[in-house]
Amino acid sequence: xxxxxxxxxxxxxxxxxxxxxxxxxxxxxxxxxxxxxxxxxxxxxxxxxxxxxxxxxxxxxxxxxxxxxxxxxxxxxxxxxxxxxxxxxxxxxxxxxxxxxxxxxxxxxxxxxxxxxxxxxxxxxxxxxxxxxxxxxxxxxxxxxxxxxxxxxxxxxxxxxxxxxx
Numbered sequence: 001x002x003x004x005x006x007x008x009x010x011x012x013x014x015x016x017x018x019x020x021x022x023x024x025x026x027x028x029x030x031x032x033x034x035x036x037x038x039x040x041x042x043x044x045x046x047x048x049x050x051x052x053x054x055x056x057x058x059x060x061x062x063x064x065x066x067x068x069x070x071x072x073x074x075x076x077x078x079x080x081x082x083x084x085x086x087x088x089x090x091x092x093x094x095x096x097x098x099x100x101x102x103x104x105x106x107x108x109x110x111x112x113x114x115x116x117x118x119x120x121x122x123x124x125x126x127x128x129x130x131x132x133x134x135x136x137x138x139x140x141x142x143x144x145x146x147x148x149x150x151x152x153x154x155x156x157x158x159x160x161x162x163x164x165x166x
Contacts, residue, residue: 005036038151062105062112063087063119066145072128073145076119076135081105083140090138091122 009031016027063084064077078084081104088096096102101111108115123131128144135142 004040005033008036062108063115065116067120067123069128074131075145076142086138087140
C-alpha cells in the first residue's frame with residue numbers, strides 16, 4: 001500500500017509542479033492509502049462484483065479460514081494449541097481436545113476440512129460483530145472480512161474521488 005501510494009504521490013507532485021511552472025498556481029494534494037490501493041485493484045474489484053465470488057479459504061492452519069456468518073464473513077485461525085483450547089471452550093466443544101483428529105496442530109491440519117466444517121456450522125447463524133467480540137474475548141485470532149463490495153458501499157465514509165484544491 002505504501003509503495004502504491006508513493007507512486008500516486010509522485011505523479012500528483014509532478015502534475016502540481018508542471019501546473020506551477022506553466023500557470024504559476026499552487027495545488028493542495030490529498031492522497032489516501034485506501035483510494036490508491038482501490039485504484040490498483042480496480043479490475044479484481046469489478047470482477048468480484050460481476051462474479052459475486054466468496055473470499056478464498058485458508059489452508060495453512062486448522063481450524064482456520066474464512067467463515068460465513070449471518071451478516072458477512074469472519075476470518076479466524078488458531079495459531080497454537082492454547083488458542084485452539086480457548087476456541088474449544090468458547091464453542092462448547094471441549095470434546096475436540098480428546099478427539100485424536102484434533103489433538104495436535106498437525107493432526108488438525110490433516111483433518112482441516114472436517115474441523116473447519118464443524119466450526120463453520122457453529123458460526124453460521126451468528127452475527128459478525130458478536131463473533132468478533134466473543135473470539136477477541138477468548139483471545140482467538142480473528143477479523144471481519146471486508147469485501148470489495150463493502151469497500152464500494154463505504155464510499156460515504158471513505159470517498160474514492162481525488163480532491164484537488166487549486
